[in-house]
Amino acid sequence: DTAVSQTPKYLVTQMGNDKSIKCEQNLGHDTMYWYKQDSKKFLKIMFSYNNKELIINETVPNRFSPKSPDKAHLNLHINSLELGDSAVYFCASSQEAGLAGEQYFGPGTRLTVT
Amino acid sequence: EDQVTQSPEALRLQEGESSSLNCSYTVSGLRGLFWYRQDPGKGPEFLFTLYSAGEEKEKERLKATLTKKESFLHITAPKPEDSATYLCAGSNDYKLSFGAGTTVTVRA
Numbered sequence: 289d290t291a292v293s294q295t296p297k298y299l300v301t302q303m304g305n306d307k308s309i310k311c312e313q314n315l316g317h318d319t320m321y322w323y324k325q326d327s328k329k330f331l332k333i334m335f336s337y338n339n340k341e342l343i344i345n346e347t348v349p350n351r352f353s354p355k356s357p358d359k360a361h362l363n364l365h366i367n368s369l370e371l372g373d374s375a376v377y378f379c380a381s382s383q384e385a386g387l388a389g390e391q392y393f394g395p396g397t398r399l400t401v402t
Numbered sequence: 403e404d405q406v407t408q409s410p411e412a413l414r415l416q417e418g419e420s421s422s423l424n425c426s427y428t429v430s431g432l433r434g435l436f437w438y439r440q441d442p443g444k445g446p447e448f449l450f451t452l453y454s455a456g457e458e459k460e461k462e463r464l465k466a467t468l469t470k471k472e473s474f475l476h477i478t479a480p481k482p483e484d485s486a487t488y489l490c491a492g493s494n495d496y497k498l499s500f501g502a503g504t505t506v507t508v509r510a
Binding site: 389 | 434436438443444445446447448451487489491497498500502503
């Protein structure tokens, strides 16, 4: 049983396109996150949702929009993709709201923008 | 500004050769200090949370400790399967800051 799953695993697209990444967790957690890991391996938090409500929104371009249809799903939609958006995007979930609880990460989606 | 710095960037060990990884942090109002393990092509895997200075936690060959300014991850008698990137992260109520990680390679 996969605890946190993401689709797709790989995404190759051209500049200017719009794409979505889906995330689902079956852990019964209330909080979900999106992270970006760049080529230098730094993990940066982008968004956090608690019970479908946005609670953390780091400085991220408006082209990125998270959507949480229910507390088990958190999708990431990206408009007008740019070369700098190329990275690995990780979804995660935790039992606790905020940032003090242990998080469970998905396998990542490698986005390549050409 | 909240910051987490890990050293060294890379560590090559012989099997059985114990060593320590360092994580120094400046996170105001620290709520928790986390250690994660990341294998190539995979998401980070949770290892430990430390909440207060003096706290220690152990799991198999790994032991994490916390002071007011640093955390250490000690690897005792490592095996090749301990090869991975180890990430440290500090959180307060507003932000979770990750370090760049230490990539550990254990040779048989």
